[in-house]
Amino acid sequence: MAAAAASVLSPQLPVRYRGSHPNFRRTPILCPSHQNSTSRVAKFGMGVAVRFSLQAENFFFDVASEAELKKKGFMGMRKTKLVCTIGPACCSEEQLERLARGGMNIARLNMCHSTREWHRDVIRAIKRLNEEKGFCIAVMIDTAGSEMPLLDHGSASSTKAEDGSLWLFTSQKSVGSCPFTIQVSIEGFSEGILVGDELVVDGGMATFEVVEKVGNDLHCRCTDPGLLLPRAKLSFWRAGKLVTRNSMLPALSTKDWADIDFGISEGVNFIAVSFVNDASDIKCLKNYLYSRSPDFIGVLAKIESPESLQNVHEIIEASDGIIIARGDLGVQNPLEEIPAIQQKITHLCRQSNKPVVVASQLLQSMIEYPIPTRAEVADVSEAVRQYADALMLSGESAIGLFAENALSVLQIASEQMELSSRRESCQSLLLQPQLAESSVERIAEEICNSAVEMANNLGVDAIFVYTKRGHMASLLSRNRPNSPILALTDNAGTRNGMTLHWGVIPINLQLSDDMESNITETTQLLKASGCLKSGDLIMAVSDSDVSGSSGALSAFQSIQIRAIV
Ligand SMILES: Nc1ncnc2c1ncn2[C@@H]1O[C@H](COP(=O)(O)OP(=O)(O)O)[C@@H](O)[C@H]1O
Numbered sequence: 001m002a003a004a005a006a007s008v009l010s011p012q013l014p015v016r017y018r019g020s021h022p023n024f025r026r027t028p029i030l031c032p033s034h035q036n037s038t039s040r041v042a043k044f045g046m047g048v049a050v051r052f053s054l055q056a057e058n059f060f061f062d063v064a065s066e067a068e069l070k071k072k073g074f075m076g077m078r079k080t081k082l083v084c085t086i087g088p089a090c091c092s093e094e095q096l097e098r099l100a101r102g103g104m105n106i107a108r109l110n111m112c113h114s115t116r117e118w119h120r121d122v123i124r125a126i127k128r129l130n131e132e133k134g135f136c137i138a139v140m141i142d143t144a145g146s147e148m149p150l151l152d153h154g155s156a157s158s159t160k161a162e163d164g165s166l167w168l169f170t171s172q173k174s175v176g177s178c179p180f181t182i183q184v185s186i187e188g189f190s191e192g193i194l195v196g197d198e199l200v201v202d203g204g205m206a207t208f209e210v211v212e213k214v215g216n217d218l219h220c221r222c223t224d225p226g227l228l229l230p231r232a233k234l235s236f237w238r239a240g241k242l243v244t245r246n247s248m249l250p251a252l253s254t255k256d257w258a259d260i261d262f263g264i265s266e267g268v269n270f271i272a273v274s275f276v277n278d279a280s281d282i283k284c285l286k287n288y289l290y291s292r293s294p295d296f297i298g299v300l301a302k303i304e305s306p307e308s309l310q311n312v313h314e315i316i317e318a319s320d321g322i323i324i325a326r327g328d329l330g331v332q333n334p335l336e337e338i339p340a341i342q343q344k345i346t347h348l349c350r351q352s353n354k355p356v357v358v359a360s361q362l363l364q365s366m367i368e369y370p371i372p373t374r375a376e377v378a379d380v381s382e383a384v385r386q387y388a389d390a391l392m393l394s395g396e397s398a399i400g401l402f403a404e405n406a407l408s409v410l411q412i413a414s415e416q417m418e419l420s421s422r423r424e425s426c427q428s429l430l431l432q433p434q435l436a437e438s439s440v441e442r443i444a445e446e447i448c449n450s451a452v453e454m455a456n457n458l459g460v461d462a463i464f465v466y467t468k469r470g471h472m473a474s475l476l477s478r479n480r481p482n483s484p485i486l487a488l489t490d491n492a493g494t495r496n497g498m499t500l501h502w503g504v505i506p507i508n509l510q511l512s513d514d515m516e517s518n519i520t521e522t523t524q525l526l527k528a529s530g531c532l533k534s535g536d537l538i539m540a541v542s543d544s545d546v547s548g549s550s551g552a553l554s555a556f557q558s559i560q561i562r563a564i565v
Pocket residue numbers: 085086087088110112113114231327394395396398399
């Protein structure tokens with residue numbers, strides 16, 4: 001390919017004086033509240049009235065982002081993405097729509113629970129919301145995986161295990177009537193377990209000592225009293241060390257492969273793989289998807305086992321993103337190690353340009369209460385301060401009494417911490433290690449690093465990036481710019497994949513070979529809808545693979561700065 005040119009075309013430098021804190025002075029964009037976003041009449045160029053829509057086939061800007069932009073301006077737009085686990089508490093069309101309006105970017109379906117028919121109905125309801133109401137919610141399925149054994153004590157509420165009490169742990173069914181018997185979900189759960197080993201429930205909710213083993217059944221004495229919640233997870237410890245059993249099991253079971261086929265046929269956008277051990281699990285699934293799925297499906301590796309921690313570098317390299325699954329991570333690792341693990345993985349992911357989701361127990365108390373604890377807000381804020389791409393709700397949305405409140409806490413806490421991070425200029429450019437191998441890739445990477453530095457220095461309101469595969473959008477996001485990245489693409493798979501990236505707002509645009517006309521179309525439509533106004537400063541970055549065969553200068557990778565007139 002001919003050497004791509006990084007050109008700064010028409011650098012009409014700031015026409016506005018931006019004050020001493022250029023990145024924070026924002027005037028909310030004014031727009032008439034009665035405007036209907038799906039069909040409006042606007043005046044263009046020579047005064048000809050034309051009908052246009054921001055949710056039309058050739059230009060699709062999702063309604064939630066449009067509303068957020070109009071309410072808060074470019075700088076007020078939230079950068080941290082929000083994932084909601086869908087469960088019985090939030091699965092009706094009305095509830096899903098409220099979550100979509102409340103900022104849900106990705107809906108997660110945990111294939112551990114409910115039937116495939118239930119999951120199908122939810123996925124189709126979300127797709128209907130996207131198609132009929134103009135949202136851009138991506139769908140993620142999460143495999144059951146070779147899970148930890150779960151316990152069932154025969155009741156929907158918790159049971160107390162008293163100090164010294166004797167309990168039977170068995171995989172035999174119909175134990176509900178016997179109060180000191182616990183049914184375990186996996187038949188061979190006690191394989192390799194010895195008398196004297198410790199059985200730990202949910203990372204320490206209660207602890208037992210194995211006093212006798214009869215066949216596969218374990219007779220245990222409670223040594224550390226506590227609560228046994230429904231579907232709590234078990235782990236075994238010997239002499240202070242975890243007795244590892246999971247690495248022996250395949251990360252993808254027969255059920256998981258059937259769920260993956262189901263996901264492909266329902267057109268999901270991401271597959272999260274539970275209990276990944278090493279990169280081979282991820283490579284195998286990616287190859288499978290490549291040959292079976294017509295559209296891109298991102299493969300996210302869940303880091304939740306000691307093996308995945310050991311192999312974390314190769315797993316990040318092989319996957320399209322990472323979920324820090326702190327729930328199971330805390331069952332198999334000392335809790336005090338989790339914060340440092342989270343910090344290390346978020347940092348590694350950003351360096352490798354892979355999106356990272358911080359998951360589990362973010363707002364656990366909100367399953368029952370309408371407001372979070374101070375500590376939970378601090379935990380959420382810390383993940384945002386670390387520049388995680390996304391935060392995930394589990395039980396808070398799936399079975400919680402206050403799913404929408406929980407989402408709104410994530411939304412508000414993210415915005416607040418993003419604002420204070422910008423204020424403190426915490427986000428000075430990371431010295432990003434070079435990723436690119438070919439010279440064309442190197443140019444793309446350098447352009448994005450420089451573009452963000454330039455955008456921050458100039459205080460641009462928004463960065464537009466024209467992209468086919470989303471690569472330049474992700475490289476811009478990796479630099480965590482102050483302004484949002486409006487990523488324009490004509491590829492549906494790319495658009496959905498970008499929902500997970502920090503600060504990227506995916507927009508569908510029928511891309512032309514002529515970059516000038518792409519930029520003109522974007523600015524005209526956004527301006528006519530009230531999203532962009534005179535005096536706004538935008539940066540337009542174009543990706544080399546947007547170019548057609550014309551070879552015009554505008555087809556190359558470029559950075560342009562435009563003041564909107
Ligand atoms: N599709 C579903 N159907 C019923 N309950 C669900 C569903 N998804 C999640 N849940 C409930 O929400 C809780 C939290 O979800 P999650 O963290 O994804 O699962 P787990 O606790 O099994 O790791 C689960 O324990 C389960 O009780």
